[in-house]
Amino acid sequence: MNQPNPLALAQLQALAPPTLPSLRASRYFGDDNSVVLADFTPADQAVIKEMYATLITLMGHLRQQKDTAFDLPSLQALLTQLSWPALIKQLQQLGTTMPEHAATHLGEAIHDIRGGSFAALSINVQMLSLGLVEDDDLLRIFFLVRDHLKIMRNAVRDIDLQRYRADWEQKLHNVKLIVEKWTNTIHKVSNSSAQIELDCQFDGNISERCLEFSALDRVLYNMVNNAVRHTADKVVYLSIFPADPAQPHDVRFVIYNAIAPEHRQTLQQHFGDNLNQVFGSGFTTGGSGLGLRICAHFVANAYGIHSFEEATSAGYFGATLLDSYFVNWFHWPVAAD
Known part of the structure; x- marks a missing residue:
């Protein structure tokens, strides 16, 4: 059953600037976080x-x-x-x-x-x-x-x-591929499960090849898995919208969940007001500490940003507390038609 989004779009739009420059000379392939x-x-x-x-x-x-x-x-x-x-x-x-x-x-x-x-x-x-x-x-x-x-x-x-x-070959991927698999979904991870409440206000291409799309998936699954493990009310919200509606060059993904008071206290004790550090610290409350670090790696490389501090201060990805919710977000460049 769909629930109204507890955070207004204006709050999610205010998380980061609407314009995020890319320092890359060419489109990111998503191929640089792999082994043999x-x-x-x-x-x-x-x-x-x-x-x-x-x-x-x-x-x-x-x-x-x-x-x-x-x-x-x-x-x-x-x-x-x-x-x-x-x-x-x-x-x-x-x-x-x-x-x-x-x-x-x-x-x-x-x-x-x-x-x-x-x-x-x-x-x-x-x-x-x-x-x-x-x-x-x-x-x-x-x-x-x-x-x-x-x-x-x-x-x-x-x-x-x-x-x-074949994954390397150029093939446009529309955001509908994300919508179809997260709509009306109950996502189960370990001993936790949550209803995914999806709100997508972007309708366009998000990737130019399967390899890039799987990099985006690695980011999404890590963030959603993390939210499902920690949600206080068995609901996780996923909002997708253009960072700048007037010039949609980047798509913002916001994943957020209600947070228990003890978890909120733990985060504030470790990070104070700088929750962006969860992406680079390796801090964990039961996992490996790698999930959000992997997300940071992919997103920064998608824009050609080589400094964690630069990526977080500019808002390419980040985390914060809004009302009673733990909120994290990231951006991905729109793919040309």
């Missing part, structure tokens, strides 16, 4: 390959049924055939031992392989195996599997070179 399979330990390589192959198989069955009717018994049988519970157990050990000279982005890749859209997918698939799903839930699983395959290729660039090359 050889960066992982041999045991982790095997798990990642098995996970990817499993999701490819599951995607084939879901795509085949998506436009006709989902066949729950056949999907349950497939999960048994794929040994899904055993895969989940293996994933829990992913990254527990790191190579001695780990690549800079290895921890971030592991974070988004285990998290990203898979954080919600694993719970939804568990519900599927128990028969506790409707057609809308199966469509949600389709979106999550599709997104996570692209996130894995974005994070581990040589896991599937043929599809990775």
